[in-house]
Amino acid sequence: MSAIETVRDRYRTFDDQRYAPLVKGVALFGLLAALPTIIEIDVAGMELAALLSLKVLILTVIYAYTAQAWNIMSGYTGQFSFGHAAFFGIGAYATQALVVDAAVNPWIGMLVGGVLAGGYGLIIGALSFRFKLQGHYFALATLAFAELLRFVVTNMSELNGANGYFKAFPRDYGAEYGLVAFQFQNDLPYYYLIVGFLLVVTLVSWVIKNSWVGLYFFAIREDERAAASVGVPSFRYKLIGVAVSAFFTALGGAYWSMYFNTIRPDTVFALFKNVELLLPAVVGGPGTLLGPIVGSFIVTPVSEIARTTFSDINGLDRIIYGAFLVAIVIYSPRGVVSWPSQARALWKRVRGDEEVSE
Amino acid sequence: MGHLVTSVAPLPLQGGGLGRFIDPFVQFLTDITNLEPVLLQLLAFGLLLGGVYALTALGLTMIFGVMDVINFAHGVFLVVGMYSVWLVSEMAGISPFLGIPIAAAVLFVLGVVVHVLTVEPIIEAPQQNQLIATLGVLFIIQSAIEIVFTPDPQQVELSLGSIQVGGVFIPLGQFYALVIALGTMLAVRAFLNRTDLGRKIRGTADNRDGARYVGINVRRINYLTFGIGAALASVAGGSIALFQRFDPFTGETYLINAFVIVILGGLGSFPGAFVGGLIVGMIQVFGGYYLPGTTAQVLIFLLFIGTLLVKPEGLFGGAEA
Amino acid sequence: MSADETNAPDADIDRDGEQILSVEGVGKRFSGLQALDDVDMTVNRGEIIGLIGPNGAGKTTLFNCISGAFPPTSGTVKLDGDVISGLPAHKIARAGLARTFQITRPLEELTVVENAMVGAHIHTRRRSEAREIAMETLEFVGLADKAEEEAGELTVGAQKRLELARAVSTRPEILLLDEIMAGLTPSESKQMLDLFRQLRERGTSLLIIEHDMKAIINISDYVKVLDQGKGIAFGAPETVVEDDRVIEAYIGGFDVDA
Ligand SMILES: Nc1ncnc2c1ncn2[C@@H]1O[C@H](COP(=O)(O)OP(=O)(O)OP(=O)(O)O)[C@@H](O)[C@H]1O
Ligand SMILES: [Mg+2]
Numbered sequence A: 001m002s003a004i005e006t007v008r009d010r011y012r013t014f015d016d017q018r019y020a021p022l023v024k025g026v027a028l029f030g031l032l033a034a035l036p037t038i039i040e041i042d043v044a045g046m047e048l049a050a051l052l053s054l055k056v057l058i059l060t061v062i063y064a065y066t067a068q069a070w071n072i073m074s075g076y077t078g079q080f081s082f083g084h085a086a087f088f089g090i091g092a093y094a095t096q097a098l099v100v101d102a103a104v105n106p107w108i109g110m111l112v113g114g115v116l117a118g119g120y121g122l123i124i125g126a127l128s129f130r131f132k133l134q135g136h137y138f139a140l141a142t143l144a145f146a147e148l149l150r151f152v153v154t155n156m157s158e159l160n161g162a163n164g165y166f167k168a169f170p171r172d173y174g175a176e177y178g179l180v181a182f183q184f185q186n187d188l189p190y191y192y193l194i195v196g197f198l199l200v201v202t203l204v205s206w207v208i209k210n211s212w213v214g215l216y217f218f219a220i221r222e223d224e225r226a227a228a229s230v231g232v233p234s235f236r237y238k239l240i241g242v243a244v245s246a247f248f249t250a251l252g253g254a255y256w257s258m259y260f261n262t263i264r265p266d267t268v269f270a271l272f273k274n275v276e277l278l279l280p281a282v283v284g285g286p287g288t289l290l291g292p293i294v295g296s297f298i299v300t301p302v303s304e305i306a307r308t309t310f311s312d313i314n315g316l317d318r319i320i321y322g323a324f325l326v327a328i329v330i331y332s333p334r335g336v337v338s339w340p341s342q343a344r345a346l347w348k349r350v351r352g353d354e355e356v357s358e
Numbered sequence B: 001m002g003h004l005v006t007s008v009a010p011l012p013l014q015g016g017g018l019g020r021f022i023d024p025f026v027q028f029l030t031d032i033t034n035l036e037p038v039l040l041q042l043l044a045f046g047l048l049l050g051g052v053y054a055l056t057a058l059g060l061t062m063i064f065g066v067m068d069v070i071n072f073a074h075g076v077f078l079v080v081g082m083y084s085v086w087l088v089s090e091m092a093g094i095s096p097f098l099g100i101p102i103a104a105a106v107l108f109v110l111g112v113v114v115h116v117l118t119v120e121p122i123i124e125a126p127q128q129n130q131l132i133a134t135l136g137v138l139f140i141i142q143s144a145i146e147i148v149f150t151p152d153p154q155q156v157e158l159s160l161g162s163i164q165v166g167g168v169f170i171p172l173g174q175f176y177a178l179v180i181a182l183g184t185m186l187a188v189r190a191f192l193n194r195t196d197l198g199r200k201i202r203g204t205a206d207n208r209d210g211a212r213y214v215g216i217n218v219r220r221i222n223y224l225t226f227g228i229g230a231a232l233a234s235v236a237g238g239s240i241a242l243f244q245r246f247d248p249f250t251g252e253t254y255l256i257n258a259f260v261i262v263i264l265g266g267l268g269s270f271p272g273a274f275v276g277g278l279i280v281g282m283i284q285v286f287g288g289y290y291l292p293g294t295t296a297q298v299l300i301f302l303l304f305i306g307t308l309l310v311k312p313e314g315l316f317g318g319a320e321a
Numbered sequence C: 001m002s003a004d005e006t007n008a009p010d011a012d013i014d015r016d017g018e019q020i021l022s023v024e025g026v027g028k029r030f031s032g033l034q035a036l037d038d039v040d041m042t043v044n045r046g047e048i049i050g051l052i053g054p055n056g057a058g059k060t061t062l063f064n065c066i067s068g069a070f071p072p073t074s075g076t077v078k079l080d081g082d083v084i085s086g087l088p089a090h091k092i093a094r095a096g097l098a099r100t101f102q103i104t105r106p107l108e109e110l111t112v113v114e115n116a117m118v119g120a121h122i123h124t125r126r127r128s129e130a131r132e133i134a135m136e137t138l139e140f141v142g143l144a145d146k147a148e149e150e151a152g153e154l155t156v157g158a159q160k161r162l163e164l165a166r167a168v169s170t171r172p173e174i175l176l177l178d179e180i181m182a183g184l185t186p187s188e189s190k191q192m193l194d195l196f197r198q199l200r201e202r203g204t205s206l207l208i209i210e211h212d213m214k215a216i217i218n219i220s221d222y223v224k225v226l227d228q229g230k231g232i233a234f235g236a237p238e239t240v241v242e243d244d245r246v247i248e249a250y251i252g253g254f255d256v257d258a
Helices: A003-016 A020-038 A054-076 A085-102 A106-130 A135-154 A187-209 A212-222 A224-229 A234-259 A271-284 A291-309 A316-331 A336-357 B019-033 B037-067 B074-091 B096-122 B127-149 B172-194 B196-206 B208-213 B218-241 B251-265 B270-290 B295-310 C059-067 C089-094 C112-120 C127-141 C156-168 C186-201 C213-219 C244-250
Strands: B162-165 B168-171 C019-030 C033-044 C048-052 C074-079 C097-099 C174-178 C205-209 C222-227 C230-235
Touching: A003 A020, A020 A054, A020 A187, A054 A187, A054 A212, A054 A234, A054 A271, A054 A291, A085 A106, A085 A135, A085 A234, A085 A271, A106 A135, A106 A234, A106 B295, A135 A271, A135 B127, A135 B251, A135 B295, A187 A212, A187 A234, A212 A224, A212 A234, A212 C112, A212 C127, A224 A234, A224 C089, A271 A291, A271 A316, A271 A336, A291 A316, A291 A336, A316 B096, A316 B127, B019 B037, B019 B270, B037 B074, B037 B168, B037 B172, B037 B196, B037 B218, B037 B251, B037 B270, B074 B096, B074 B127, B074 B218, B074 B251, B096 B127, B096 B218, B162 B172, B168 B172, B172 B196, B172 B218, B172 B270, B196 B208, B196 B218, B208 B218, B218 B251, B251 B270, B251 B295, B270 B295, C019 C059, C019 C205, C033 C059, C033 C074, C033 C205, C048 C059, C048 C213, C059 C089, C059 C097, C059 C174, C059 C205, C089 C097, C097 C156, C112 C127, C112 C156, C127 C156, C127 C186, C156 C174, C156 C186, C186 C205, C186 C213, C222 C244, C230 C244
Parallel strands: C033 C230, C048 C205, C048 C222, C097 C174, C174 C205
Antiparallel strands: B162 B168, C019 C033, C019 C074, C222 C230
């Protein structure tokens, strides 16, 4: 037995244990927590931080988080949403409007945003599913609901129209810099906070995936009629998927609005935002737990590095984005996380052929 | 289309309150009962804009109808058309009117290439995959234009002026664009109805499997349709360039409105595209005049969503390509 | 049984047991086509009823109306005395009626056991319990060794058994099987007939669409015949296949000698 096979068998034995997911989760989030330190390690006179700043890490985890949230609806139940910017924007706007205009604590604003987004998701879902929109029509409808909000907000003087909001100082809503204020004076706590967000949404996603809810979601994605014939109330479960997904996406928007200084309809509700929110999940592997995270660590740093390295060439990051999109859906629609198992299958085939030919 | 109405005094932006929703309609009705001449002017602007909008939706509806693919790159094809016409007229000194057919030829080739590289390999895949692939194409082309030509707005140097017809003011650039739009639509219709290839395209739109069964090379129809769709986008883009400044991102607004028009008019329907274009054009012009800010766009999206839900087959239903 | 009173089922037949399913005057119209026209039939507890008829007779349409895939345009369907017509499919499944599809509909990217678990979750929200039920039914249909395989990769024969397993996992009172034996090898068909008998022994009633006349005569207590959307005969298998109208309906279809 070769060394590789021994390792593989050990891994399989480990994988069957009940504590395996816990160990993997701890390892993953341990790594995420250590990343800010890792990028500062000096290797042969080169710091990774020169390429991968803490800012890029934060952005990467934000998009891992939102993709994980998108995945709950679109990856699991198969209802492809092209309009998650609606929920993201609601979260950002609810938070800022309450903080700036009413001096409410941002955490409360965030929850309000989450609930509002969940409600908007339920409206979108109830209408689209009732009228049986599918495929293109569903994608276009979700996009329309997002674009609708962009123009509504742009035209509401109560929400400062096209100018949006400028983040308030903590003292303006009676708080000190820190967790309670949802504002920090440097980036490191922001990073840990978004890693915490990611942990929460990943846990929720894991729990869903490992309960009857997840199985119902997948059954709906695979074949709604077959699922219904064995008792799956697909309408209700699709709504649950939308609501949960919208809620968490809004929390991402709230975080965004507390990390960056300004929000405008053209940023948080942007057409392009819809793509940014779903892309990591598609690249990493829709419907998987790890896919959105892995996908974001591929897509976001690469386009950010392209943007900063070739800052005089505006738009290169989007070319890279575009190339990713095309390549992934053509060559690997199941995403990057499917590569190991596909390689294994290939390896088996190659070896199988050899055995036959011998 | 803010620039369209600047020549007619717009209403001041109203403040908050319900009045801002009611007042414009009251104003509109008052104008109608008073037979205000401004209505005629707005109608003319709506027609001019709507005709061009219809043309922007034509290629999209054709691709949608024939191969059931939503082409997100359609808007950026439009932009390539604009830049082609601009290049031809600025660099080579050729009239922009002649530039339009050149742009169409360029875009036909580009469309075929894009189709073969990105859409064809996944034509049988789930619909969202095609959507994502064409979206990728959108980003690549858009950013390539941005890198080569800078994000700054460009303009075709052309002073066509305007004419007055019975007190109605008509900018000639837009008028020619409308003429091109109508001409193109009639030509495409004749092509689809009269020529062998056109009939095959219609047959494929009606029934892909049936088309395959009677020996139509559906693969060929697909890439030709994609090429023609792209060429139509460039004609639309080229016509718009006759009267409007543009930048690499201009395509986005037109793309979204083209979706609305395609759905409103009915997937694959040419008369539908025309009527849909007129509806969207009229809402934008009248809304831009009577409603504050870009509220008209809100109306357009509400109409869009309503159509998707209640009558997804559109006003003109069926694949009539 | 005479052919004229066919739409008044069991008028002169003495059947044991209480009624579990009753179809009363069910009609279904597709734009322009009357696919079902005033069909009556009943299934009693513990019975195996065969449903036959030439291609396009409306058998699958009747299943769809009963199971809630779509509502009938007229008439009512009762399960255990309660009206179920008009209810959505998932509610009917939860009321104790399960079905299989003529063209199999595996949940392709799920494993075989997960397919069966979807059905089992009717009874429990706990994964482990659903898994137990699912494994039992996989044992029962003989798919236990393929439990962890992807459903989309199964052979035709295995897909049919999976179709059955998913439905049986809901532990239905009555099971509607749509040509589940079509495409099976003779030995697989024999196993399938065995499964039907065992299901009946467990108290499950069965309504079975099959074109294989031998199998139908072999397994059914009674046979209902549909033709062009109308019930044209009901009775014991041997009598029904000798009924003039049935023979007439089948002429040009396939042979009926059994
Ligand atoms: N969803 C539908 N829409 C329109 N017509 C339908 C639909 N389903 C069935 N039909 C038509 O209804 C008639 C009965 O079809 P059905 O599938 O019930 O026949 P069947 O008895 O199951 O035939 P087979 O033995 O071939 O399976 C056919 O003419 C069929 O074309
Ligand atoms: Mg059938």
